[in-house]
Amino acid sequence: xxxxxxxxxxxxxxxxxxxxxxxxxxxxxxxxxxxxxxxxxxxxxxxxxxxxxxxxxxxxxxxxxxxxxxxxxxxxxxxxxxxxxxxxxxxxxxxxxxxxxxxxxxxxxxxxxxxxxxxxxxxxxxxxxxxxxxxxxxxxxxxxxxxxxxxxxxxxxxxxxxxxxxxxxxxxxxxxxxxxxxxxxxxxxxxxxxxxxxxxxxxxxxxxxxxxxxxxxxxxxxxxxxxxxxxxxxxxxxxxxxxxxxxxxxxxxxxxxxxxxxxxxxxxxxx
Ligand code: C2E
Ligand code: MG
Ligand code: MG
Ligand code: MG
Numbered sequence: 001x002x003x004x005x006x007x008x009x010x011x012x013x014x015x016x017x018x019x020x021x022x023x024x025x026x027x028x029x030x031x032x033x034x035x036x037x038x039x040x041x042x043x044x045x046x047x048x049x050x051x052x053x054x055x056x057x058x059x060x061x062x063x064x065x066x067x068x069x070x071x072x073x074x075x076x077x078x079x080x081x082x083x084x085x086x087x088x089x090x091x092x093x094x095x096x097x098x099x100x101x102x103x104x105x106x107x108x109x110x111x112x113x114x115x116x117x118x119x120x121x122x123x124x125x126x127x128x129x130x131x132x133x134x135x136x137x138x139x140x141x142x143x144x145x146x147x148x149x150x151x152x153x154x155x156x157x158x159x160x161x162x163x164x165x166x167x168x169x170x171x172x173x174x175x176x177x178x179x180x181x182x183x184x185x186x187x188x189x190x191x192x193x194x195x196x197x198x199x200x201x202x203x204x205x206x207x208x209x210x211x212x213x214x215x216x217x218x219x220x221x222x223x224x225x226x227x228x229x230x231x232x233x234x235x236x237x238x239x240x241x242x243x244x245x246x247x248x249x250x251x252x253x254x255x256x257x258x259x260x261x262x263x264x265x266x267x268x269x270x271x
Pocket of ligand 3: 197199
């Protein structure tokens with residue numbers, strides 16, 4: 001069956017593989033057009049201060065409102081956007097849209113934007129951030145950029161330089177999903193992060209695992225002495241929130257406080 005098409009033709013060894021390949025090509029083509037067709041939307045999830053549970057900001061989370069597939073998760077399409085290079089344009093749109101939206105909020109609220117490691121491969125990133133701030137008029141101190149440890153694996157130091165250039169714009173830098181990758185104290189020494197976000201896999205276990213709890217406690221204490229805000233991600237109930245506060249986390253984020261929603265559905269105090 002695979003040979004039937006002859007040389008240079010698609011080799012569809014099994015119907016399943018064929019479907020997967022076509023599915024992938026379809027997604028790639030559609031994703032390239034998604035921006036122009038205005039199918040991408042940003043949802044926002046609140047980040048709360050420990051103690052008083054007041055919102056200190058919102059994290060922008062990308063969604064693809066696909067005409068047939070419905071709402072597509074960023075976990076599905078961001079890797080595709082990274083592979084085909086569409087992440088650069090999409091990332092620029094996210095920056096501009098999030099800054100524009102945040103400029104309409106009360107002045108004490110910040111907005112966090114996730115950056116893909118692939119966005120660091122182009123020297124245009126710093127310019128994109130500067131432009132998003134200028135177009136929106138948002139105060140730089142109200143924008144926080146979330147990166148993951150993988151960009152720090154780069155041995156050339158280039159990404160560290162880019163991070164410093166971003167920080168020189170006056171924005172904050174957060175280390176996302178802390179504890180999942182190659183977490184190393186070395187990274188905390190090589191760059192002055194403003195915030196560490198403890199991955200929700202630790203938070204999940206906080207009520208059942210002494211280890212998870214001890215690790216969170218240690219990170220919180222590290223944050224306190226280094227002057228780094230510590231956000232616990234994925235807080236789903238009051239019991240977890242209580243433990244995280246007692247262990248010293250400065251901020252909490254999760255479904256318990258609010259799911260990501262479109263800007264129209266945000267609480268009045270947050271928009
Ligand atoms: P992330 O930055 O770590 O975002 C947190 C994810 O956890 C979000 O998933 C959020 O909806 C989910 N979450 C929040 N609270 C809870 C909770 O209490 N329980 C559980 N089970 N989940 C919770 P989402 O929106 O599907 O985003 C997944 C990932 O996609 C993000 O992880 C981020 O890495 C990436 N992403 C999202 N938006 C963007 C974007 O604009 N650009 C880039 N490059 N990546 C993005
Ligand atoms: Mg994030
Ligand atoms: Mg995270
Ligand atoms: Mg993540």
